[in-house]
Amino acid sequence: MTKIVGVSFGTKNGNNDTICKAVLLAAKEAGCEVEFIRAMDLDIKHCTGCITCVKMLMSGTKNMCIHKDDFDWLAFEMFNADGVVMVDPIFETGASGLFHTIMDRFGPRMDTGNNFISTQIAKGRLAEGGPAAQGVVVPDPAIMSPKAVSYIGIGGSDWGTHVQSEHQLQAMTPSWKVIDNEWVPWSKTALMDDALIDRATKIGQNLAAAAKQIQENCASGKQPYEGVEYQGEKGICPHCNCNDFYMVPGENRAICCVCGLEGELSVDENGVHVTYKDEDLHKAHDIISGKQIHGKDIQENEGKLAEMKKTQAYKDRVNFYKEAISATTPER
Numbered sequence: 151m152t153k154i155v156g157v158s159f160g161t162k163n164g165n166n167d168t169i170c171k172a173v174l175l176a177a178k179e180a181g182c183e184v185e186f187i188r189a190m191d192l193d194i195k196h197c198t199g200c201i202t203c204v205k206m207l208m209s210g211t212k213n214m215c216i217h218k219d220d221f222d223w224l225a226f227e228m229f230n231a232d233g234v235v236m237v238d239p240i241f242e243t244g245a246s247g248l249f250h251t252i253m254d255r256f257g258p259r260m261d262t263g264n265n266f267i268s269t270q271i272a273k274g275r276l277a278e279g280g281p282a283a284q285g286v287v288v289p290d291p292a293i294m295s296p297k298a299v300s301y302i303g304i305g306g307s308d309w310g311t312h313v314q315s316e317h318q319l320q321a322m323t324p325s326w327k328v329i330d331n332e333w334v335p336w337s338k339t340a341l342m343d344d345a346l347i348d349r350a351t352k353i354g355q356n357l358a359a360a361a362k363q364i365q366e367n368c369a370s371g372k373q374p375y376e377g378v379e380y381q382g383e384k385g386i387c388p389h390c391n392c393n394d395f396y397m398v399p400g401e402n403r404a405i406c407c408v409c410g411l412e413g414e415l416s417v418d419e420n421g422v423h424v425t426y427k428d429e430d431l432h433k434a435h436d437i438i439s440g441k442q443i444h445g446k447d448i449q450e451n452e453g454k455l456a457e458m459k460k461t462q463a464y465k466d467r468v469n470f471y472k473e474a475i476s477a478t479t480p481e482r
Contacts (some may be wrong), residue, residue, distance in 0.1 A: 152361050153183040155231040156355075157224070159238040159246050162188065165304050165340035171235040173300070176354025177233070182361070187227065189248050192220040200320070201452070203259035208449050210271030212287035213259060218290040221255050229292040233299065233361030234326070235353070236317065237397055240305035240333065244312035249320070257323035258448065263441030265289045267449060296374035298360035300353050303333035310335055314385075317395040318408050322436045327375045329353075329360045330382045331391070356381045360371045386424055389434055395424065410435040 154177040160166025167188065174184040195217045195423045202216050215221070226233045245253070258264050272288045277300050301317035303310055310333045320330050330353045340346050367374050385391030387406045394407035397415070404415045404424050410436050411428040432439040458464050 151183045152233070152358065152365060153185065153231040154180070154233040154235065154357060155185045155187065155228050156235045157187045157189055157228070159189045159236070160192070160304065164338060166237045168341050169302055169304060169334075169346065170235060172347050172350035173235045173237070173302070173354035174358065176351040177235075177358040178356055180358035181356050182233075185227065185231070187224065189224075189252065192224055193249065194221050194224070194255065196220045197254040203450060204452055205456075207259070207264050207268040207289070208452050210268055210273075210480055211285050212273050213265065213289045213293065215259060215267065217255075217256070224252070225256070225260060226290075226292065228297070229295060229324075232297065232365055233329075233357045234297060235300045235357055236320075237302045237303070237304060238313070238317065240303045240310045240384065242311050243309045245316040245468055247329070252371060253316075253320040253323075258318060260293055261323050261441065261445065262294045262325040262438065262449065263390070263443075263445030265293050266438075266442065272453045293324070296364050296368065297324070297326045298327070298329050298364055298378065299359055300330040300357045301332065302330075302350070302353065304337045304340060304348070305333060305335045308335040308336050309459070312394060315392050316408050318390065318392060322408060325359065325436065325438065327364070327378055328380055328382075328390075329356050329378075330380075332382060353381075356479070371447050384424055388424065388438055389426065389431065391468075394442070408436065410440070 154172045154174060158166045158170040158302065171186060174186055178184045198216070200216060203214060204214055204407045206214050219377065236249070238246050241247060259466040268289050270300065271398065272286050273284045275286045299321050303313035314331050318328055319333055332349070332353065334340065334346060337346065363378050365372050367376050382390055382391065385393045386395070389411055390409040392405065392406050392408040395404040395406060399405055402414055403412055405412050406424070411426050411430060413424040416423045416425065433443060434440045
């Protein structure tokens with residue numbers, strides 16, 4: 151049976167929980183098994199940027215994090231489902247702090263490109279046998295499983311210009327297919343907003359249909375996302391539908407803040423447009439080819455850092471700044 155997991159980032163029994171459950175009820179009505187998780191109930195620690203996960207992945211040792219908390223449980227509840235919906239309160243025009251924490255913990259550890267490279271390294275070491283095979287663990291293939299995902303941002307006002315792109319960045323890491331990416335302004339009364347409940351119901355129906363299509367594609371040997379389309383409002387980015395761009399000063403160059411593609415900006419009577427070159431589309435950060443490019447860059451740079459750390463000059467510089475100024479902490 152197709153399974154849909156819903157994750158709410160809001161207060162207990164509040165607007166986020168309500169809208170998340172409306173999506174899940176629609177998916178259940180469509181024949182899916184559903185599971186509801188409140189992110190606030192979990193112990194999720196911040197990523198420290200220690201790069202242990204990257205070093206482990208790029209050595210083919212295993213996929214791991216230094217933290218021992220509820221993140222792995224949450225991640226694998228989602229990895230082992232067929233579809234995911236996340237409903238998140240809007241903080242400062244963007245995603246909530248807890249959503250950012252979970253997004254940070256996903257990458258680079260749960261990046262499909264990094265896990266693909268790690269799988270190749272691990273299998274190579276196992277095939278070599280002997281000392282090379284010591285401590286090797288092939289990443290769980292569930293991490294790289296195709297999945298449909300939808301996001302809903304619930305806003306207390308009309309400040310929400312970044313939430314869609316920030317939500318979509320989470321999907322980029324595990325290469326999930328975004329089906330709907332909605333944000334709702336002035337939604338303090340979401341519980342009694344029948345139009346919003348109806349929209350959440352439609353999002354649940356769309357998610358269930360997409361998850362089932364992905365299952366069918368995988369079972370028949372097709373590409374996982376063949377025929378699975380984004381159902382939300384079209385955005386300016388013709389590749390990922392993002393509306394956030396970095397405009398390069400002094401140039402007619404726009405860089406999508408989600409997929410990273412660079413294009414030319416134009417404006418006409420029909421609005422703003424960004425156009426990409428066909429030969430650059432393989433570089434998009436949210437597809438496998440782009441992820442493999444990024445993963446190889448990470449592998450190369452981690453190798454350079456590892457060699458640098460062996461030098462006395464590196465050790466001397468680290469020690470100089472370590473001793474130069476000490477951090478202050480509050481009295482306890």
